[in-house]
Amino acid sequence: MELAKKLKDKPVEVLMLDRHNYHTFQPLLYQVATGALEAETITFPLRRIFQNQKNFSFFLAEVLKINQEKNSLETTIGEITYDYLVLATGADTNFFGSKELEHFSMGMKSVSEALNIRSMILQSFEAALTEKDPLEKEELMTFVVVGGGPTGVELAGALAEFKNHILEKDYPKLDDCDMRVFVVEGKSSVLGVMSENAASKAQKYLQEMGVIIYNDVHVKSFDGELLTIDDGRVLRTRNVLWAAGVIGQFPEGISADNIVKGRRIQTDEINRVKGALNIFAIGDVAAVITNDNPNGYPGVAQVALQQGKHLAKNLVALIEGKETEPFKYNDRGSMATIGRNKAVADIGKLKFAGFFAWLLWCFVHVFSLLGNQNRINVFITWMGRYFTYNGPSRLIIRPFSRQSMTEDAAAK
């Protein structure tokens, strides 16, 4: 989106292809998943963003394959040719190759996945109300978040708020002590990607809210009822939320030599795919690998936004035969929220935690949303929730039902 916007009024024709006709603000998916925000407030129609851009068109299509020698794409709406191709296809959940984990646990990369999680959580409580078997009830009331990075911490915090403030109001016949929220994290603290201060504060806040954190361990298997951890512990649960990593997603046609750690596409400093003349990759799918930056940049929104803007300038330079400029990431810091009124934020050398960090987090996230209506809706919802703890959308509109593993495999 940033790239296309920056190409407005430039001597180019921009064609955007996406399998969805809307943009998703992924950092707030966890609030959709836990009924705190409506899905519409974190999405925005792509066509509307570009209504006034004459050199822009959009097709709703899935890109299946890149034919580099023909400069063309195989898509669900037929073949499309290009002069320059930019891959900004993002990332998908990394289940580390386990079909069983992929089938039985829930990833959260899209609105439909977040809505599935919302339904699953609410259906579990509804089922627990009438469940007589104590072991079955334990499974329904136990929530395990795998991965204690920002997404896992935010999800666990929202589930703990549900337990502490909503369960007794919405489900007075369920005992809130029966609801348990676990985080299973491979490192010695949650939020290992942030500063030590942020990590220890986040761990403490979660524990104060009643979240049980297992550190320095990994999930070994999950069969839909029993989750086995590599230190031998076993949790009975039906609700496993997988936030343990991502891998790049992109269509066929990229040489295996260009695919690096995390299944990302290796590019040079101007985001050009190694060995290609007119193919570029930006955002979560790309790894700009240089001597100074051997692992690529982190898969966060700021990198994607800055690369989009920067590549627009470089594409115009290439077309006009001018010099290109290498991309340099300007890290503006990172933050994560824990529950309704606490957050941690690392901004350069400044480290914040608690209520002020939460205000900062709210401000940044409200302004990052697309559309004034969404900003106002989210702001009003958050203010309401701050005082009442209530979110607007604890609705089971599209009930979640898990197919059998064979049906699931056949559908893919």
Ligand SMILES: Cc1cc2nc3c(=O)[nH]c(=O)nc-3n(C[C@H](O)[C@H](O)[C@H](O)COP(=O)(O)OP(=O)(O)OC[C@H]3O[C@@H](n4cnc5c(N)ncnc54)[C@H](O)[C@@H]3O)c2cc1C
């Ligand atoms: C739950 C969650 C929380 C996050 N929280 C934060 C946060 O707090 N702060 C932060 O900085 N970052 C956060 N991120 C990461 C951030 O959202 C990403 O870094 C950013 O969205 C990357 O942008 P992108 O353009 O590379 O990819 P995306 O935003 O993922 O966009 C990729 C687009 O490509 C489309 N697409 C993919 N494959 C195809 C295909 N074959 N054909 C057609 N279309 C296709 C998709 O539909 C999608 O619209 C979070 C991510 C998630 C999932």
